[in-house]
Amino acid sequence: MSLRQYSPAWRLLGADNAPLIIGFLESAFLSGNVRRLPAHQIRDLLDDHLEAVRAISLEGAYPKTADAYLADWSDARAGWLRRYYPAGTDVAHYEPTSPVETVAAFVRGLGPREFLGTASRILTVRDLLRQIAGGAGVDPDVRLAALKRQRDELDEQIAAVRAGEDVGLDETAVRERYQQALATARELLGDLRQVEENFRALDRDVRLRATTWNGPRGEFLESVFGTTTEIGDSDQGRSWAAFWAHLLAPKDQAELDELLTVLADIPALSGDSGAIGTVLKTDLFVAAEAAQRTVASLSSQLRRFLDEQTWAEGRLIHASIRNTLTLALAARDQLLKAPGADITSLRADISLPLERPLYTPRAAAELHTVVELPSDTEELDDLEDLLEVTSVDLDHLRNRIHEVVARRAGNATLRQVVDTHPIADGLAELVGYLRIAETEPGTYIDPGHTEQVSWDTDPGATRRATVPLVVFGEADDAEEDEPVTTVRPGGGDS
Known part of the structure; x- marks a missing residue:
């Protein structure tokens, strides 16, 4: 009963306009793997869809406007669309939630299927059982027996190919396996949407606790990091970490390119x-980048909470927000009361002139503006070297990044960019790349993994620096150009 009452997927299946909702969201988002749409674009698409549906429906069907339907579907009581404002824009965007993906997949399975891949599925089940039996066993003999059995099967296949007895898969088997691989890949997109919503729920929980927290910050951080540790140690967390590692592994990407070329x-x-x-x-x-942006938002909330100056200056604001949020949470599940207001006080505060303190003159401070310079000329030379600066053109570096990202099908690491365009201005240029990585949309920085970047200085001398793994990607919206930045040079790891 609780699932029927609180599940957005169940509410969508029982909605009066379920065919309209599912059909429109399927055509606008799911069929084309579109993650989000701006408000004006989805409004135009829904207007066209309503016009087509009303033409074949009874008179008076679907009387609301597109804006009214979008407001209903994005309401928290429905939970079918998420309405939000991306960073850096004041235009509302919409994206379907994970329950919509679940319902759409369920509805697709209700129709007749002309092609059912049974052979490939039973082979997939067998291979999975073999992986479990061979990989989960602690007895080395059991694992060796499984590996030897696989080796014997491979030897038999090699011998059959050499003898001309194995002609490979027929067209039916090829199409069957391809359809299963495509369906699994699309299901993975739906799973990533659910992972993103799980991270977003954790982010909302951290925001709520940070707003209403009254105790020591140490206890707050302990509770937050305890929650994130539990997520990382869970089956879903470990599976996400393995997925992200495979997605960024150059070896796996190279193999995927080869397989797609063969297909x-x-x-x-x-x-x-x-x-x-x-x-x-x-x-x-x-989809993975969207989930990582949610994780980055969680880290930003923790950094903002740790900022002592912001915490002190915004104490009154936090108190006001905390009181408002507490009242909103208390009234969320209750019926709204009649409109009205409470008057806190009916008397005026009187301040008499003689109650004010007398003027107290400030003591004058004596400043010594004479600075004694060192007599040693070597110290002056060292000071001049310290003040020496190098100008780095960030726009030029950004154009290099965009060129390498476009050449490598949408993503490239910092080392790949440096290998394509060697560093000419030393460590200052490397710092310029890292500054771009912190502000450039579509860029992911993984502190848990590192890579080495090297450059030549004097003839025969090479500098090496160990930096976090930086992955540049294609940005959704163009950002404003940044001016040329001045960076102080320094040495890397030799």
Whole structure:
């Protein structure tokens, strides 16, 4: 009963306009793997969809406007659309929630299916059971027996190919396995949407606790880091970490490129092989980047909470927000009362002139403006070297990054950018790249992984620096250009 009452997916299946909602969200978002749309664009799409549906429906069907329907679907009581403002823009955006993905997949399965891949599924089940039996066993003999069995099967296949007895998969088997791989990849997009919502729920919980927290900050941080540790140690957290590692591994990406190239040359998949490439090379990175942006938002909240100066200056603001939020949470599940207001006080505060303190003159401070310079000329030379600066053109570096990202199909690491365009201005140029990484949209910085970047200084001398793993990606919106930045040079790890 609680699932029927609180589940957005269940409410969507029982909604009066369920065919309209599911059909529109499927065509606008899910079928094209669109993550989000601005308000004006989704409003135009819904107007066109309503016009087409009303033309084949009874008179008076779907009387509301597109804005009214969007407001209903994005209401917290429905939970089918998320309405929010991305960073750096004042235009509202909409994106479907994970329950919509679940309902759409359920509705797709209700229709007749012309092609059912049973053979590939039973082989997938067998391979999974083999991985479990061979990988989960603690007895080395059991694992060796499983590996030897796989080796024997490979030897038999190699012998059959050499003898001309193995002609490979027929067209039916090829299409069957391709459809299963494509369906699994699309299901992965839905899973990533759910992962993003889980991280977003944690972010909302941290914001709520930071706003209403009255105790020591140490206890607050302990509770937050305890929650994040539990998420990281859970099955979902470990699976997400493994997925992200595979997504960024150069070896796996190179193998994926080779496989997609082979698929394009298979006659049985002519015209259809590009769909899975779009999902694996573009859509997965976009969905994973959205989840990482949510994690970055969580880290930003913790940094803001740790800022002592902001905490002190905003104490009154936090108190006001805390009181308002407490009242809102208390009234969220209750019926609204009649409008009205309470008057806190009916008397005026009187301040007499003689109650004010007398003027107290400030004591004059004596300043010594004479600075004695050191007599040693070597110390002066060292001071001049210290004040020496190097100008780095961030726009030029940003153009290099965009060139390498476009060349590498949408993402590139800092080391790949430096390998393509060697560093000429030393550590100052490397610092310029790192500053761009902190502000450039579509960039992910993973402090848990590092890589080495090297550059040549004097003839025969090479500098090396160990930096966090930086992955540059394609940004959704263009950002304003930054001016040329002055960076003080320094030495890297030799």
